[in-house]
Amino acid sequence: MTRGFFRRHAEPADGNRLPPGQYLERGFPVLSAGPTPRVPTERWDFAVYGAVASELRWTWDEFHQLPRESITKDIHCVTSWSKFDTGWEGVSVDTILDGVELQGGFAVAECDGGYTTNLQLDDLTGGKAWVVDTYDGGPLPPEHGGPARLLVPHLYFWKSAKWVRRLRITERNEPGFWETLGYHDRGDPWQEQRYAGD
Amino acid sequence: MPATEWREARVAEVVRETHNAATLVLDVPSWPGHRAGQHVDVRLVDPADGYEARRSYSIASAPADGLSITVERLEDGEVSPWFVDVARAGDMFGLRGPFGGWFVWDAPLGGPLLLIAGGSGLVPLMSMLRHRRNAHSQVEARLLVSVRGPDEVLYANELPTTGAELVFTYTRATPEGWSGYARRVDRAILADVAYPPDAGARTYVCGPTAFVETVANELVALGHDPANIRTERFGATGGG
Amino acid sequence: MTHLDGNMAAGPLGDVFAREVTTAVATCAACGSAGPLGGAMVYGETMGTIVRCVACEQVLLRFAETPGGIRLDMRGIDVLAWDA
Numbered sequence: 001m002t003r004g005f006f007r008r009h010a011e012p013a014d015g016n017r018l019p020p021g022q023y024l025e026r027g028f029p030v031l032s033a034g035p036t037p038r039v040p041t042e043r044w045d046f047a048v049y050g051a052v053a054s055e056l057r058w059t060w061d062e063f064h065q066l067p068r069e070s071i072t073k074d075i076h077c078v079t080s081w082s083k084f085d086t087g088w089e090g091v092s093v094d095t096i097l098d099g100v101e102l103q104g105g106f107a108v109a110e111c112d113g114g115y116t117t118n119l120q121l122d123d124l125t126g127g128k129a130w131v132v133d134t135y136d137g138g139p140l141p142p143e144h145g146g147p148a149r150l151l152v153p154h155l156y157f158w159k160s161a162k163w164v165r166r167l168r169i170t171e172r173n174e175p176g177f178w179e180t181l182g183y184h185d186r187g188d189p190w191q192e193q194r195y196a197g198d
Numbered sequence: 199m200p201a202t203e204w205r206e207a208r209v210a211e212v213v214r215e216t217h218n219a220a221t222l223v224l225d226v227p228s229w230p231g232h233r234a235g236q237h238v239d240v241r242l243v244d245p246a247d248g249y250e251a252r253r254s255y256s257i258a259s260a261p262a263d264g265l266s267i268t269v270e271r272l273e274d275g276e277v278s279p280w281f282v283d284v285a286r287a288g289d290m291f292g293l294r295g296p297f298g299g300w301f302v303w304d305a306p307l308g309g310p311l312l313l314i315a316g317g318s319g320l321v322p323l324m325s326m327l328r329h330r331r332n333a334h335s336q337v338e339a340r341l342l343v344s345v346r347g348p349d350e351v352l353y354a355n356e357l358p359t360t361g362a363e364l365v366f367t368y369t370r371a372t373p374e375g376w377s378g379y380a381r382r383v384d385r386a387i388l389a390d391v392a393y394p395p396d397a398g399a400r401t402y403v404c405g406p407t408a409f410v411e412t413v414a415n416e417l418v419a420l421g422h423d424p425a426n427i428r429t430e431r432f433g434a435t436g437g438g
Numbered sequence: 439m440t441h442l443d444g445n446m447a448a449g450p451l452g453d454v455f456a457r458e459v460t461t462a463v464a465t466c467a468a469c470g471s472a473g474p475l476g477g478a479m480v481y482g483e484t485m486g487t488i489v490r491c492v493a494c495e496q497v498l499l500r501f502a503e504t505p506g507g508i509r510l511d512m513r514g515i516d517v518l519a520w521d522a
Contacts, residue, residue: 001243001245002242002243002244002245002280002289002290002291003245003289003290004280004284004285004289005242005243005244005245005251005277005280005284005291006244006246007244007247007249007251007276008274008275008276031482031483031484031485032481032482032483033481033482033485033486033488034481034488034490034495034497035441035479035481035490035495078485079483079484079485114496114497158485177500178485178486178502180509180511181486181500181501181502181504181509181511182502182503182504182506182507182508182509183485183502183504194504195504195505195506196504196506197505197506201452202449202452202453237445239449254446254449294449295449297445297448297449297452297460298445298448298460298476299448299458299460299461299476300443300444300445300460300461300474300475300476300477301443301445301460301476407440407441407442408440411440428476428477429443430443430445431440431441431442431443
């Protein structure tokens with residue numbers, strides 16, 4: 001115990017809006033496992049492949065022909081900061097998977113720079129997940145995952161994979177980058193699922 | 199006790215260095231000693247809920263002079279304000295180390311020695327200069343310090359006694375009558391200040407990440423061997 | 439996102455290695471270049487320690503310490519060498 005030391009951010013929770021162990025952050029911290037990739041939109045594409053009947057692929061222009069949504073959500077990072085009312089625009093994963101014959105119940109998000117994270121399809125569908133390219137009214141900056149990132153706000157933010165390029169559907173759960181290092185497979189902030197075994 | 203075990207450090211003395219920085223002289227039982235340039239990890243615990251914050255700080259003291267760290271208060275810092283404004287003699291906190299076998303200098307390594315500091319990046323370099331003085335080393339040393347203004351120069355009174363050539367550049371406010379550098383370190387300043395590329399100098403650069411990157415890149419562009427340039431970037435987890 | 443220097447991996451990795459790890463020379467499994475880990479690039483902030491090759495930016499090693507324990511992935515290093 002350190003005399004006179006207290007955590008910086010003792011904000012009272014806004015009703016029940018802060019999950020356990022989280023504090024409200026005014027900024028938008030950047031945390032990365034590697035250098036920021038810089039992919040020009042002319043070279044960007046997004047694909048769904050793996051345990052599917054046939055693969056789907058969109059160029060940047062094709063991606064922008066898909067129906068888009070505006071999303072405002074709270075986000076929660078496993079390192080304890082939360083940010084309320086973050087504003088994004090993009091395409092719902094339900095739209096992306098519309099018409100795709102899925103042959104597996106899991107997915108791995110694969111990203112420029114090599115980052116991966118695993119998700120259950122249950123957590124990606126039903127209006128819970130998007131591929132977003134706009135933040136706070138402007139193009140998603142590279143350090144925050146631009147050109148496009150996955151957004152899965154009901155789970156800890158390491159699941160909202162930056163620089164996402166592929167959704168690989170899998171028959172079995174395949175733990176990704178942080179999950180293989182001891183982080184929780186699913187990551188529900190409301191159950192404080194930070195680490196494996198929580 | 200291995201460096202990786204947490205121990206209890208006791209604050210023996212707090213010395214205010216500038217309006218936003220302080221040196222804490224520490225007592226750590228069975229402290230094994232350190233090399234100039236190394237750092238320690240600290241751990242503060244909020245008694246209210248056990249919340250733990252960890253940071254890394256460079257050791258300011260020479261190996262022969264016990265253990266002290268210098269901390270600069272960061273504007274939005276969670277830990278640095280405790281060290282600079284709250285800590286007093288008798289306080290205890292967790293500490294482990296020393297760490298770092300790569301960003302170190304001891305006199306037998308020789309020189310000439312080129313030390314380049316951005317703001318509080320001066321701390322580990324000061325440990326090197328203090329060690330050099332203790333060892334009565336004849337190695338030629340030159341220190342380039344980039345700082346916002348004269349009131350933010352750490353160890354201002356001690357620097358002229360180190361025997362190193364001193365070069366300052368101020369990026370926001372200059373001393374009265376100043377005719378020296380008054381801008382961010384760039385290739386032109388480094389071309390003036392660095393030893394010739396073939397002098398075999400050992401270079402240590404420490405400070406905020408952007409500063410270190412610029413300096414290291416420009417030194418290489420000037421023909422300096424990257425293998426002789428050692429860098430320590432202060433990122434988000436170093437200080438704050 | 440910029441990185442820290444390999445030196446900053448000394449604390450976390452010191453929990454695993456008995457020898458000073460920042461002076462150990464790592465041969466990158468991806469590009470073959472070799473250098474002291476102290477000169478490599480460190481990412482990951484508070485979640486873990488990710489050390490990347492200065493030459494090719496590929497991952498040399500991944501490390502995290504969680505309440506469940508320590509995990510270390512060194513597939514990115516062919517050989518890690520400490521000279522006598």
